[in-house]
Amino acid sequence: MSETIDTAELGEKIVNVLKTIYDPEIPVDIYELGLIYDVFVNEDNDVKILMTLTTPNCPVAETLPLEVEEKVKSLDAVKDAEVEITFDPPWTQELMSEEAKLELGML
Template structure:
């Protein structure tokens, strides 16, 4: 059964809420506020595609963080298939962090 527009928006918002509960182990800020999440797309079928990056290609959690993101988003009832795509284009920089993240890290 296809999701309507409201259900798709709710699934997108719920996905962002889950992303805000996942923290980079080296930085005490969630991956969404860090600017590691570039895009969240939700289909009418309830599929979720997350385009994200890591702080660096040599990030110590390069193997585990995408799996954690996928597993946690799959726990949302409406989410059917969840795909996490890692990209390094554009490369992550501190400028991608939200004001909240910069405040948390004392970068003002």
């Protein structure tokens, strides 16, 4: 009998992976920064991540989405992963978690 993993559990594992990815200019992970808008997991364990960047001209605009995709795909339970970048709504500091604000001395 093969091990099954529900989508909620897989979602948590994906979030844990996202918390290992950092914006190179800010010492906070992309999840706590509020760059991840949504994570979708379907019954086939295909993953779609809707994310943004701090600015449209972000120096890591080419590499960061690829890093997110690769790290999420590295999870055994994930069949495929796709990252979609959006700037609607645009990222603001209000999207940051309390933890991120504290880390950056904003609280």
